[in-house]
Amino acid sequence: MASGLIGRLVGTKPSRLTTAARLMPARWTSTGAEAETKASSGGGGAGKDSKLKTFQIYRWNPDNPGKPELQDYQIDLKDCGPMVLDALIKIKNEMDPSLTFRRSCREGICGSCAMNIDGCNGLACLTKIQDGASETTITPLPHMFVIKDLVVDMTNFYNQYKSIEPWLKRKTPPSVPGKEILQSKKDRAKLDGMYECILCACCSTSCPSYWWNPESYLGPAALLHANRWISDSRDEYTKERLEAIDDEFKLYRCHTILNCARACPKGLNPGKQITHIKQLQR
Amino acid sequence: MGAAKLSGMQKQVLSLYRGFLRAARSKPTEDRKRIESIVSTEFRHNSKEVDRKNFQYIEYLLRLGTKQLDQLKSPDIVSLSSVKVVASKT
Numbered sequence: 001m002a003s004g005l006i007g008r009l010v011g012t013k014p015s016r017l018t019t020a021a022r023l024m025p026a027r028w029t030s031t032g033a034e035a036e037t038k039a040s041s042g043g044g045g046a047g048k049d050s051k052l053k054t055f056q057i058y059r060w061n062p063d064n065p066g067k068p069e070l071q072d073y074q075i076d077l078k079d080c081g082p083m084v085l086d087a088l089i090k091i092k093n094e095m096d097p098s099l100t101f102r103r104s105c106r107e108g109i110c111g112s113c114a115m116n117i118d119g120c121n122g123l124a125c126l127t128k129i130q131d132g133a134s135e136t137t138i139t140p141l142p143h144m145f146v147i148k149d150l151v152v153d154m155t156n157f158y159n160q161y162k163s164i165e166p167w168l169k170r171k172t173p174p175s176v177p178g179k180e181i182l183q184s185k186k187d188r189a190k191l192d193g194m195y196e197c198i199l200c201a202c203c204s205t206s207c208p209s210y211w212w213n214p215e216s217y218l219g220p221a222a223l224l225h226a227n228r229w230i231s232d233s234r235d236e237y238t239k240e241r242l243e244a245i246d247d248e249f250k251l252y253r254c255h256t257i258l259n260c261a262r263a264c265p266k267g268l269n270p271g272k273q274i275t276h277i278k279q280l281q282r
Numbered sequence: 283m284g285a286a287k288l289s290g291m292q293k294q295v296l297s298l299y300r301g302f303l304r305a306a307r308s309k310p311t312e313d314r315k316r317i318e319s320i321v322s323t324e325f326r327h328n329s330k331e332v333d334r335k336n337f338q339y340i341e342y343l344l345r346l347g348t349k350q351l352d353q354l355k356s357p358d359i360v361s362l363s364s365v366k367v368v369a370s371k372t
Contacts (some may be wrong), residue, residue, distance in 0.1 A: 065339035066333075145345060153345065 049075040055087060058139040059149055064210030068273040085113055085124035100149040108265060111200030115140055115150050121263040122200035141205040157201050160218050164226040167239040187233035194228035194273060196266050203260035203270050209253045218252035220260035248282055291340060298347050299325055307355045313361035320364050
Protein backbone atom coordinates (compact mmCIF):
# COMPACT_ATOMS: atom_id res chain seq x y z
CA MET A 1 0.00 0.00 0.00
CA ALA A 2 1.35 3.40 -0.95
CA SER A 3 0.97 4.94 2.48
CA GLY A 4 2.94 2.09 4.06
CA LEU A 5 5.82 2.60 1.63
CA ILE A 6 5.94 6.32 2.25
CA GLY A 7 5.90 5.71 5.99
CA ARG A 8 8.89 3.40 5.72
CA LEU A 9 10.91 5.96 3.71
CA VAL A 10 10.25 8.86 6.06
CA GLY A 11 10.85 6.77 9.12
CA THR A 12 14.55 6.16 8.50
CA LYS A 13 15.25 9.49 10.16
CA PRO A 14 14.85 9.36 13.91
CA SER A 15 11.95 11.59 14.74
CA ARG A 16 11.77 10.87 18.44
CA LEU A 17 13.17 14.28 19.35
CA THR A 18 10.01 15.96 18.33
CA THR A 19 7.59 13.57 20.06
CA ALA A 20 7.57 15.30 23.42
CA ALA A 21 7.41 18.78 21.98
CA ARG A 22 4.73 17.98 19.47
CA LEU A 23 1.19 18.95 20.41
CA MET A 24 -1.54 16.38 20.10
CA PRO A 25 -2.34 16.74 16.40
CA ALA A 26 -5.85 17.76 15.44
CA ARG A 27 -7.86 15.06 13.73
CA TRP A 28 -7.74 16.74 10.36
CA THR A 29 -3.96 17.05 10.21
CA SER A 30 -2.68 13.79 11.69
CA THR A 31 -0.13 12.25 9.37
CA GLY A 32 0.31 8.68 10.59
CA ALA A 33 3.63 8.32 8.81
CA GLU A 34 6.15 8.26 11.66
CA ALA A 35 8.32 5.33 12.59
CA GLU A 36 7.75 5.19 16.35
CA THR A 37 7.95 1.86 17.99
CA LYS A 38 5.24 1.63 20.56
CA ALA A 39 5.74 -0.42 23.67
CA SER A 40 2.47 -2.24 23.48
CA SER A 41 1.54 -5.00 25.88
CA GLY A 42 0.48 -7.35 23.15
CA GLY A 43 3.76 -7.04 21.26
CA GLY A 44 4.13 -5.71 17.74
CA GLY A 45 4.17 -7.35 14.35
CA ALA A 46 6.67 -9.97 13.38
CA GLY A 47 9.95 -8.29 14.20
CA LYS A 48 9.28 -4.96 12.53
CA ASP A 49 8.15 -1.64 13.95
CA SER A 50 4.42 -1.74 14.46
CA LYS A 51 2.12 0.94 15.68
CA LEU A 52 -0.86 -0.60 17.37
CA LYS A 53 -4.03 1.34 17.91
CA THR A 54 -7.10 0.15 19.75
CA PHE A 55 -10.53 0.72 18.27
CA GLN A 56 -13.56 0.38 20.49
CA ILE A 57 -16.51 -0.36 18.26
CA TYR A 58 -20.19 -0.49 19.21
CA ARG A 59 -21.60 -3.97 18.61
CA TRP A 60 -25.20 -5.13 18.79
CA ASN A 61 -26.56 -8.15 17.01
CA PRO A 62 -30.34 -8.49 16.53
CA ASP A 63 -29.96 -12.24 16.01
CA ASN A 64 -28.44 -12.72 19.47
CA PRO A 65 -29.91 -9.76 21.21
CA GLY A 66 -28.43 -8.76 24.51
CA LYS A 67 -27.01 -5.45 25.61
CA PRO A 68 -24.98 -3.46 23.11
CA GLU A 69 -21.25 -3.50 23.88
CA LEU A 70 -18.02 -1.81 22.90
CA GLN A 71 -15.64 -4.39 21.49
CA ASP A 72 -11.90 -3.76 21.29
CA TYR A 73 -9.84 -4.36 18.17
CA GLN A 74 -6.12 -3.75 17.74
CA ILE A 75 -4.89 -2.57 14.37
CA ASP A 76 -1.36 -2.04 13.17
CA LEU A 77 -1.48 1.44 11.64
CA LYS A 78 1.54 0.68 9.47
CA ASP A 79 -0.46 -1.84 7.54
CA CYS A 80 -3.57 0.22 7.23
CA GLY A 81 -4.76 3.19 5.22
CA PRO A 82 -5.06 6.54 6.95
CA MET A 83 -8.83 6.75 7.26
CA VAL A 84 -11.16 5.20 9.82
CA LEU A 85 -12.98 3.39 7.02
CA ASP A 86 -9.70 1.67 6.07
CA ALA A 87 -9.39 0.43 9.65
CA LEU A 88 -12.99 -0.81 9.69
CA ILE A 89 -12.50 -2.69 6.43
CA LYS A 90 -9.27 -4.20 7.71
CA ILE A 91 -11.01 -5.36 10.88
CA LYS A 92 -13.81 -6.87 8.86
CA ASN A 93 -11.42 -8.58 6.46
CA GLU A 94 -8.92 -9.95 8.92
CA MET A 95 -10.32 -10.02 12.41
CA ASP A 96 -14.10 -10.06 12.60
CA PRO A 97 -16.23 -10.57 9.47
CA SER A 98 -19.43 -10.01 11.44
CA LEU A 99 -18.73 -6.29 11.90
CA THR A 100 -21.50 -4.51 10.00
CA PHE A 101 -21.36 -0.99 8.61
CA ARG A 102 -22.47 0.93 5.54
CA ARG A 103 -19.97 2.15 3.00
CA SER A 104 -19.83 2.83 -0.73
CA CYS A 105 -17.66 5.44 -2.41
CA ARG A 106 -14.77 5.69 0.07
CA GLU A 107 -14.22 9.27 -1.02
CA GLY A 108 -16.76 11.31 0.94
CA ILE A 109 -19.39 11.78 -1.74
CA CYS A 110 -22.04 9.15 -1.05
CA GLY A 111 -22.63 9.73 2.66
CA SER A 112 -23.10 6.04 3.50
CA CYS A 113 -20.36 5.70 6.12
CA ALA A 114 -21.63 8.40 8.47
CA MET A 115 -20.95 7.46 12.07
CA ASN A 116 -19.85 8.89 15.38
CA ILE A 117 -16.05 8.78 15.72
CA ASP A 118 -14.62 9.85 19.08
CA GLY A 119 -17.76 11.75 19.90
CA CYS A 120 -18.04 13.70 16.65
CA ASN A 121 -20.27 12.80 13.73
CA GLY A 122 -18.47 12.42 10.44
CA LEU A 123 -17.80 10.24 7.44
CA ALA A 124 -15.50 7.30 8.18
CA CYS A 125 -13.89 7.62 4.76
CA LEU A 126 -12.90 11.24 5.39
CA THR A 127 -11.88 11.03 9.05
CA LYS A 128 -8.19 10.34 9.56
CA ILE A 129 -7.26 7.91 12.29
CA GLN A 130 -5.98 9.99 15.13
CA ASP A 131 -2.34 9.26 15.87
CA GLY A 132 -1.26 8.40 19.36
CA ALA A 133 -1.86 5.78 21.99
CA SER A 134 -5.42 6.78 22.84
CA GLU A 135 -8.30 4.51 21.91
CA THR A 136 -10.71 5.51 19.18
CA THR A 137 -14.37 4.92 19.96
CA ILE A 138 -16.69 4.32 17.03
CA THR A 139 -20.42 4.32 17.60
CA PRO A 140 -23.41 4.68 15.29
CA LEU A 141 -25.06 8.07 14.68
CA PRO A 142 -26.51 9.22 17.99
CA HIS A 143 -30.17 8.94 18.88
CA MET A 144 -30.99 6.81 15.87
CA PHE A 145 -32.51 3.34 16.04
CA VAL A 146 -29.82 0.72 15.48
CA ILE A 147 -30.45 -2.10 13.03
CA LYS A 148 -27.12 -3.84 13.59
CA ASP A 149 -23.68 -2.74 14.84
CA LEU A 150 -23.02 0.60 13.13
CA VAL A 151 -26.02 0.52 10.76
CA VAL A 152 -28.91 2.81 11.73
CA ASP A 153 -32.48 3.20 10.54
CA MET A 154 -32.58 6.21 8.22
CA THR A 155 -36.21 5.91 7.07
CA ASN A 156 -37.45 8.78 9.25
CA PHE A 157 -34.65 11.00 7.95
CA TYR A 158 -35.44 10.16 4.32
CA ASN A 159 -39.18 10.64 4.84
CA GLN A 160 -38.54 14.10 6.23
CA TYR A 161 -36.46 14.90 3.14
CA LYS A 162 -39.27 13.63 0.94
CA SER A 163 -41.83 15.70 2.82
CA ILE A 164 -40.32 19.02 1.72
CA GLU A 165 -40.85 18.02 -1.96
CA PRO A 166 -37.26 18.41 -3.15
CA TRP A 167 -38.00 18.92 -6.86
CA LEU A 168 -38.62 21.86 -9.14
CA LYS A 169 -42.25 22.95 -9.17
CA ARG A 170 -43.58 25.42 -11.70
CA LYS A 171 -46.91 26.97 -12.43
CA THR A 172 -46.03 28.36 -15.87
CA PRO A 173 -44.42 26.40 -18.69
CA PRO A 174 -40.78 27.30 -19.52
CA SER A 175 -40.25 30.38 -21.70
CA VAL A 176 -38.82 28.28 -24.53
CA PRO A 177 -40.88 25.06 -24.50
CA GLY A 178 -38.78 21.90 -24.58
CA LYS A 179 -35.63 23.73 -23.54
CA GLU A 180 -34.01 24.33 -20.15
CA ILE A 181 -35.35 26.95 -17.80
CA LEU A 182 -32.63 29.59 -17.82
CA GLN A 183 -30.99 30.90 -14.69
CA SER A 184 -28.43 33.65 -14.30
CA LYS A 185 -25.04 32.98 -12.73
CA LYS A 186 -25.94 35.14 -9.75
CA ASP A 187 -29.08 33.12 -9.11
CA ARG A 188 -27.14 29.89 -9.45
CA ALA A 189 -24.58 31.19 -6.98
CA LYS A 190 -27.38 31.49 -4.40
CA LEU A 191 -27.56 27.69 -4.34
CA ASP A 192 -23.90 27.25 -3.44
CA GLY A 193 -23.55 25.79 0.04
CA MET A 194 -26.80 23.87 -0.32
CA TYR A 195 -26.61 21.73 -3.44
CA GLU A 196 -23.49 19.92 -2.17
CA CYS A 197 -25.41 18.20 0.63
CA ILE A 198 -25.02 14.42 0.40
CA LEU A 199 -27.72 13.52 2.95
CA CYS A 200 -25.30 11.75 5.25
CA ALA A 201 -27.38 12.76 8.32
CA CYS A 202 -24.33 13.88 10.32
CA CYS A 203 -25.89 17.30 10.95
CA SER A 204 -29.38 16.16 11.92
CA THR A 205 -28.08 13.53 14.30
CA SER A 206 -25.79 16.05 15.97
CA CYS A 207 -28.66 18.45 16.73
CA PRO A 208 -29.98 18.08 20.31
CA SER A 209 -33.29 19.54 19.19
CA TYR A 210 -33.58 16.75 16.63
CA TRP A 211 -32.73 14.19 19.32
CA TRP A 212 -35.67 15.29 21.44
CA ASN A 213 -38.19 15.64 18.58
CA PRO A 214 -37.09 13.44 15.69
CA GLU A 215 -40.55 12.92 14.31
CA SER A 216 -41.84 16.48 14.39
CA TYR A 217 -38.74 18.62 13.84
CA LEU A 218 -37.46 18.35 10.27
CA GLY A 219 -33.80 18.64 11.18
CA PRO A 220 -30.98 20.69 9.62
CA ALA A 221 -30.53 18.51 6.53
CA ALA A 222 -34.18 18.65 5.41
CA LEU A 223 -34.37 22.37 6.18
CA LEU A 224 -31.16 23.00 4.22
CA HIS A 225 -32.77 21.32 1.23
CA ALA A 226 -36.00 23.23 1.83
CA ASN A 227 -33.99 26.43 1.62
CA ARG A 228 -32.27 25.14 -1.53
CA TRP A 229 -35.64 24.89 -3.27
CA ILE A 230 -36.98 28.09 -1.76
CA SER A 231 -33.93 30.01 -3.01
CA ASP A 232 -34.03 28.46 -6.47
CA SER A 233 -35.05 31.21 -8.88
CA ARG A 234 -36.61 28.71 -11.29
CA ASP A 235 -39.02 27.36 -8.69
CA GLU A 236 -42.42 29.11 -8.59
CA TYR A 237 -43.91 27.57 -5.46
CA THR A 238 -41.82 29.61 -3.00
CA LYS A 239 -44.78 30.90 -1.01
CA GLU A 240 -46.32 27.45 -0.67
CA ARG A 241 -42.99 25.94 0.38
CA LEU A 242 -42.55 28.56 3.06
CA GLU A 243 -46.06 28.02 4.34
CA ALA A 244 -45.60 24.26 4.45
CA ILE A 245 -42.76 24.49 6.92
CA ASP A 246 -44.02 27.54 8.82
CA ASP A 247 -44.82 25.39 11.79
CA GLU A 248 -44.00 25.48 15.50
CA PHE A 249 -42.33 22.10 15.25
CA LYS A 250 -41.09 21.69 11.70
CA LEU A 251 -38.97 24.83 11.60
CA TYR A 252 -39.01 26.56 14.95
CA ARG A 253 -37.55 23.77 17.01
CA CYS A 254 -34.24 25.13 15.73
CA HIS A 255 -32.65 27.16 18.51
CA THR A 256 -29.44 27.95 16.59
CA ILE A 257 -27.42 25.45 18.56
CA LEU A 258 -25.23 25.18 15.42
CA ASN A 259 -23.91 21.69 16.11
CA CYS A 260 -24.92 21.01 12.51
CA ALA A 261 -22.31 23.36 11.07
CA ARG A 262 -19.63 21.73 13.22
CA ALA A 263 -20.60 18.22 12.22
CA CYS A 264 -21.01 18.65 8.47
CA PRO A 265 -18.27 16.65 6.70
CA LYS A 266 -18.70 18.72 3.51
CA GLY A 267 -18.24 22.01 5.34
CA LEU A 268 -21.78 23.26 4.81
CA ASN A 269 -23.69 25.43 7.26
CA PRO A 270 -27.29 24.28 7.67
CA GLY A 271 -27.80 26.68 10.58
CA LYS A 272 -27.19 29.63 8.29
CA GLN A 273 -29.73 28.35 5.76
CA ILE A 274 -32.31 27.84 8.52
CA THR A 275 -31.78 31.43 9.65
CA HIS A 276 -32.39 32.48 6.05
CA ILE A 277 -35.71 30.63 6.01
CA LYS A 278 -36.73 32.18 9.33
CA GLN A 279 -35.99 35.64 7.92
CA LEU A 280 -38.14 34.95 4.89
CA GLN A 281 -40.99 33.81 7.11
CA ARG A 282 -41.32 37.18 8.76
CA MET B 283 -54.05 -13.78 28.35
CA GLY B 284 -56.31 -12.02 30.77
CA ALA B 285 -53.41 -10.02 32.34
CA ALA B 286 -54.43 -7.23 34.70
CA LYS B 287 -53.48 -4.26 32.52
CA LEU B 288 -51.53 -4.39 29.30
CA SER B 289 -48.44 -2.19 29.13
CA GLY B 290 -47.97 0.25 26.22
CA MET B 291 -45.51 -2.07 24.56
CA GLN B 292 -47.83 -5.07 24.84
CA LYS B 293 -50.59 -3.01 23.27
CA GLN B 294 -48.28 -2.10 20.40
CA VAL B 295 -47.43 -5.74 19.79
CA LEU B 296 -51.10 -6.71 19.80
CA SER B 297 -52.04 -3.87 17.48
CA LEU B 298 -49.28 -4.94 15.09
CA TYR B 299 -50.63 -8.49 15.15
CA ARG B 300 -54.13 -7.18 14.45
CA GLY B 301 -52.73 -5.08 11.61
CA PHE B 302 -51.20 -8.14 10.01
CA LEU B 303 -54.44 -10.12 10.27
CA ARG B 304 -56.38 -7.23 8.77
CA ALA B 305 -53.90 -6.93 5.90
CA ALA B 306 -54.20 -10.66 5.33
CA ARG B 307 -57.96 -10.31 4.90
CA SER B 308 -57.47 -8.27 1.75
CA LYS B 309 -55.42 -10.97 0.02
CA PRO B 310 -56.70 -14.05 -1.86
CA THR B 311 -57.87 -16.89 0.39
CA GLU B 312 -55.01 -19.35 0.07
CA ASP B 313 -52.38 -16.65 0.59
CA ARG B 314 -54.42 -15.33 3.49
CA LYS B 315 -54.08 -18.62 5.34
CA ARG B 316 -50.35 -18.71 4.69
CA ILE B 317 -49.86 -15.15 5.91
CA GLU B 318 -51.88 -15.84 9.04
CA SER B 319 -49.93 -18.98 9.84
CA ILE B 320 -46.52 -17.38 9.29
CA VAL B 321 -47.41 -14.32 11.34
CA SER B 322 -48.91 -16.26 14.20
CA THR B 323 -45.95 -18.68 14.42
CA GLU B 324 -43.54 -15.76 14.41
CA PHE B 325 -45.39 -13.89 17.15
CA ARG B 326 -45.88 -16.98 19.31
CA HIS B 327 -42.24 -18.01 18.93
CA ASN B 328 -41.01 -14.55 19.90
CA SER B 329 -43.39 -14.29 22.84
CA LYS B 330 -41.85 -17.45 24.30
CA GLU B 331 -38.22 -16.81 23.39
CA VAL B 332 -37.81 -13.10 23.99
CA ASP B 333 -37.35 -11.82 27.52
CA ARG B 334 -40.17 -9.49 28.60
CA LYS B 335 -37.66 -6.93 29.84
CA ASN B 336 -35.52 -6.84 26.68
CA PHE B 337 -37.08 -3.57 25.51
CA GLN B 338 -34.45 -2.79 22.92
CA TYR B 339 -34.98 -6.05 21.07
CA ILE B 340 -38.77 -5.86 21.32
CA GLU B 341 -38.74 -2.34 19.91
CA TYR B 342 -36.43 -3.51 17.13
CA LEU B 343 -38.86 -6.32 16.27
CA LEU B 344 -41.80 -3.90 16.39
CA ARG B 345 -40.07 -1.54 13.93
CA LEU B 346 -39.17 -4.44 11.65
CA GLY B 347 -42.77 -5.72 11.82
CA THR B 348 -44.24 -2.29 11.08
CA LYS B 349 -42.07 -1.97 7.98
CA GLN B 350 -43.05 -5.43 6.79
CA LEU B 351 -46.70 -4.63 7.44
CA ASP B 352 -46.46 -1.43 5.36
CA GLN B 353 -45.04 -3.46 2.51
CA LEU B 354 -47.72 -6.11 2.88
CA LYS B 355 -50.52 -3.54 2.78
CA SER B 356 -49.55 -2.48 -0.72
CA PRO B 357 -51.91 -4.03 -3.32
CA ASP B 358 -48.98 -5.26 -5.43
CA ILE B 359 -47.83 -7.63 -2.73
CA VAL B 360 -49.62 -10.94 -2.88
CA SER B 361 -48.27 -13.08 -0.11
CA LEU B 362 -45.61 -13.74 2.52
CA SER B 363 -43.23 -16.60 2.59
CA SER B 364 -40.64 -17.61 5.10
CA VAL B 365 -37.46 -19.65 4.91
CA LYS B 366 -35.81 -21.35 7.82
CA VAL B 367 -32.06 -20.75 7.99
CA VAL B 368 -29.92 -22.97 10.15
CA ALA B 369 -26.59 -21.43 11.10
CA SER B 370 -23.88 -23.91 10.23
CA LYS B 371 -20.42 -23.90 11.75
CA THR B 372 -17.86 -24.05 8.95
